[in-house]
Amino acid sequence: MTAMTQSVGNPQPRARRRRRRLGSSGRDAWPFVLPALLPVMLFSVYPLVYGVFLGFTDAEAGLNVETNFNGVDNYIKLGGNExxxxxxxxxxxxxxxxxxxxxxxxxxxxxxxxxxxxxxxxxxxxxxxxxxxxxxxxxxxxxxxxxxxxxxxxxxxxxxxxxxxxxxxxxxxxxxxxxxxxxxxxxxxxxxxxxxxxxxxxxxxxxxxxxxxxxxxxxxxxxxxxxxxxxxxxxxxxxxxxxxxxxxxxxxxxxxxxxxxxxxxxxxxxxxxxxxxxxxxxxxxxxxxxxxxxxxxxxxxxxxxxxxxxx
Incomplete structure (x- = not known):
């Protein structure tokens, strides 16, 4: 009776158990989410991040052309490009x-x-x-x-x-x-x-x-x-x-x-x-x-x- 009263009066153990269940269900969902997430990361996120990186380099077309980090030089040049x-x-x-x-x-x-x-x-x-x-x-x-x-x-x-x-x-x-x-x-x-x-x-x-x-x-x-x-x-x-x-x-x-x-x-x-x-x-x-x-x-x-x- 006392244990039941403590459990009802104190919601913390119940909330802790609920968080554990949600955490375990989230981990179980990853194998199902990952196949859909990989193409997004590969074809959307990676090109976006790589494009942002290229904007701070002097990358040019050609074979065996060295690419160097040039900071904000491209943006300074862009600011004067009418x-x-x-x-x-x-x-x-x-x-x-x-x-x-x-x-x-x-x-x-x-x-x-x-x-x-x-x-x-x-x-x-x-x-x-x-x-x-x-x-x-x-x-x-x-x-x-x-x-x-x-x-x-x-x-x-x-x-x-x-x-x-x-x-x-x-x-x-x-x-x-x-x-x-x-x-x-x-x-x-x-x-x-x-x-x-x-x-x-x-x-x-x-x-x-x-x-x-x-x-x-x-x-x-x-x-x-x-x-x-x-x-x-x-x-x-x-x-x-x-x-x-x-x-x-x-x-x-x-x-x-x-x-x-x-x-x-x-x-x-x-x-x-x-x-x-x-x-x-x-x-x-x-x-x-x-x-x-x-x-x-x-x-x-x-x-x-x-x-x-x-x-």
Missing amino acids: LFWSSFKIGLIWAFSVTILQFLASLGLALLLNLDLRLRWLARTLALVPWAMPPVIIAIMWQLMLNPDYGPVNRSLEALGLPGGVNWLGDGSTALAVVIIVGVWAGMPQTTITLLAGLQAVPVELHEAAAIDGANTRRRFWHVTLPAIRPVVVAITTLDLIWNFNSFALVFVLTAGGPGGTTMLPSLFAYNEAFRYGNFGYAAAMGNVMVIVIGAILFFYLRGQMRRRLQ
Whole structure:
């Protein structure tokens, strides 16, 4: 009786036993987690750590080339590289423009696909078509469509009596805008599907209650729909911003950074520095700067999420 009373009155032995069970279960789980963890460490963590290390060296392309640690020399050199910072500004314009336009277009399409329309299943399937195409194929397809001589875009403009024969991707005044449009079209499917899932999770009762209170469609959208899908909007726009800032294949195939560097994204600049000029260490330093920017975006996103949860 006394031992039972001491056990009930003193929870420490029970907590100690629970910790032992959790510790043993954690050790037993390692053999199951390790096969999934090894590829992540090998193909994600190791390249990231090695890339950070290369940014502090003078690594260059070639056989039997000695690599030396040079501290922050690459970053000092990078600070005075106006071409890189120009590409960085273009990358920010590209990333924010594509993300904002992509969100607006995807939200409109998601609202349309959320309506009870005939052949809605077909419309949802067609909305996924760009997602099923590799970025290289998308870029080649748009190159053919925008061809100044035989592309259907210029032919359509000429049929409407408008000036045709425009070299959309070869003219510095139009190249960036056209590449942004292509980026919006290519990235819409995943944003649309995510927003559509968020819209379908909004309780119908909220809309019915707002309608009974006299709220019209516009007010229901602003005061019911948007607040309900706000976490989804913040998550998908943050991911889109990161993906767009890191974009490479689409722009590389479309313009390769031209004409005259008007579409030279930071990733393209680092690629040229590494594989065209062989300056691996210098290119890695550029990549590290991009990692810092992406890390800052993730930091503000996660901090906002934590604050929202604590409210």
